[in-house]
Amino acid sequence: MFGWEGELPQPTKRTVDEMRPVLFNPQCRCRDPLYFMYRDLSRSDADWRWLREHRLRYDLTVIPPRDLCGERVKTKGHYHPKNDAGVGFPEIYEVLEGTAHYLLQSCIRDDIMLIAADAGDLVIIPPDYGHITINPSPDQTLSMANIVSTVFESEYGEYEAKHGAAWYELSDGTLVRNPAYGHVTPVRRLGASCRQDIQRFCKGPLYDLVGNGDALAFLNFPERYRPVFEALLKG
Numbered sequence: 001m002f003g004w005e006g007e008l009p010q011p012t013k014r015t016v017d018e019m020r021p022v023l024f025n026p027q028c029r030c031r032d033p034l035y036f037m038y039r040d041l042s043r044s045d046a047d048w049r050w051l052r053e054h055r056l057r058y059d060l061t062v063i064p065p066r067d068l069c070g071e072r073v074k075t076k077g078h079y080h081p082k083n084d085a086g087v088g089f090p091e092i093y094e095v096l097e098g099t100a101h102y103l104l105q106s107c108i109r110d111d112i113m114l115i116a117a118d119a120g121d122l123v124i125i126p127p128d129y130g131h132i133t134i135n136p137s138p139d140q141t142l143s144m145a146n147i148v149s150t151v152f153e154s155e156y157g158e159y160e161a162k163h164g165a166a167w168y169e170l171s172d173g174t175l176v177r178n179p180a181y182g183h184v185t186p187v188r189r190l191g192a193s194c195r196q197d198i199q200r201f202c203k204g205p206l207y208d209l210v211g212n213g214d215a216l217a218f219l220n221f222p223e224r225y226r227p228v229f230e231a232l233l234k235g
Contacts, residue, residue: 002097003096011036016028016033016034021163022076022077022163023069025071034073035073047211051210057150058146059147060144063143065135065142070171072134072170072171074134080127080154083220085222087127088127088129089148091147091148092123094122094205098143099119100134100144101135101169102117102123102133102134103132112167112185114188115189121192121204122203123193126233130158136169147210148219162181163178166181191235193232
């Protein structure tokens with residue numbers, strides 16, 4: 001697979017029925033699966049042990065191009081809980097192939113942004129933001145990697161209860177409000193978080209950060225990096 005050498009384990013597959021509660025058209029019928037998730041990967045036993053010792057996980061996600069009855073294919077969407085310091089866990093992504101649209105919304109939905117990223121770009125999901133990933137291409141597969149803390153489980157409940165994110169991205173690229181949220185703020189658009197290498201953990205390839213505890217400490221201790229997250233949110 002693009003972005004990975006050697007064998008991969010069997011992926012977790014996201015089905016249409018699992019996604020139906022968050023789709024723009026929940027009656028949509030299409031073939032399964034919609035996308036594939038390869039979890040807890042490492043290129044060596046030593047890397048796997050290091051990731052485990054630092055409570056981290058490296059994953060790959062592959063999202064083939066699909067039109068879901070007028071909506072571009074996307075991930076289900078989730079929030080991260082807060083850590084012991086009361087700050088939400090962040091996450092970092094790298095686009096390996098294709099183009100990604102990361103649609104983020106704050107927990108109180110006073111800030112919603114769409115981050116466009118291409119191959120080689122890194123994107124940080126800041127604390128206390130829910131997020132989905134959209135493949136906006138009609139014909140190109142999106143492959144991406146992520147590193148995230150293993151301390152928590154992702155929370156899907158609000159996305160399921162609200163039938164998706166506060167906005168839907170349709171197949172023609174337009175954004176449509178999700179009426180289940182009532183009034184929501186407009187979407188602001190940002191570029192990838194790390195094009196300017198503003199911090200040491202913004203330098204890809206993402207897997208090269210495995211073994212660098214200083215660079216990845218923000219994933220478990222986000223309270224130490226508040227100024228960095230504030231700068232990222234300003235774009």
